[in-house]
């Protein structure tokens with residue numbers, strides 16, 4: 300067992316290293332780099348019975364719109380050989396209802412709360428920010444889900460171009476009192492150009508990446524498994540796509556705060572995203588396999604640092620970019 304700063308020492312190995320797991324995403328300080336990813340822990344309530352949410356870096360809510368939304372027809376989730384396929388379709392109660400029903404309980408856990416928003420139009424995003432204005436004091440950041448379907452029937456994505464990305468982030472940032480994170484899709488021709496749009500729009504950080512579009516057909520029925528036919532691939536299949544997106548964006552934006560996400564199932568997966576350039580790392584699908592995964596991944600990071608004589612986890616950030 301290892302000692303991590305902020306935690307009680309437990310059964311220390313001789314020669315242990317005191318590992319400082321704290322990191323920052325821009326101005327936001329986190330006790331450790333592990334953040335629960337949007338859409339995979341509900342509004343925090345689903346995960347809080349498995350561990351102390353305040354001992355994670357932060358938690359991101361499921362994406363919320365300013366209106367209630369039913370989401371997609373079932374079946375919404377399907378296991379894949381290399382991860383998971385989902386098409387939940389952004390089901391949610393709407394921001395007003397979330398603020399009264401879910402936010403107080405999440406606040407009482409002491410967790411750092413990142414709220415995720417989505418919209419079908421630019422105006423939807425603006426209204427969402429306006430509706431959050433009396434909640435900013437309880438929030439650590441606002442993550443803008445730029446990878447959601449725009450015309451849900453046409454299955455196109457809203458921010459496929461640098462200029463769309465810039466416009467949305469600009470209008471969200473104008474009235475937002477907390478740091479704005481732009482969450483990007485990996486399903487674009489050039490992630491660096493989209494990232495540039497987010498930076499020019501005033502994003503304080505980018506979250507890389509959302510799921511990759513995919514589809515599965517049932518061999519028995521010979522029809523699509525998901526009610527919405529296609530969905531987003533997450534889990535191990537996404538991991539090395541995320542590594543590449545983070546690496547390329549870090550190469551082009553040396554000082555941009557980056558939150559990595561994609562197929563992090565172990566501490567070493569998280570560290571790989573940090574080596575590529577992530578300042579913090581979100582965990583999604585792993586929480587479906589075991590709701591205690593986020594905490595386990597934190598201890599695995601501490602173990603790796605300990606075994607490799609790394610006293611500060613931030614020393615790992617962007618190491619893959621340095622020459623031998």
Ligand SMILES: Cc1cc2nc3c(=O)[nH]c(=O)nc-3n(C[C@H](O)[C@H](O)[C@H](O)COP(=O)(O)O)c2cc1C
Pocket residue numbers: 336337338339361362383385387389415444482508509510532533534535537560561562563581582583584585
């Ligand atoms: C069931 C499910 C629901 C999701 N819902 C959202 C969402 O509401 N907003 C969002 O930005 N990302 C959503 N995501 C994407 C995750 O936050 C994450 O970017 C993605 O799953 C990759 O990480 P992972 O491989 O660790 O799961 C969802 C993912 C899953 C599996």
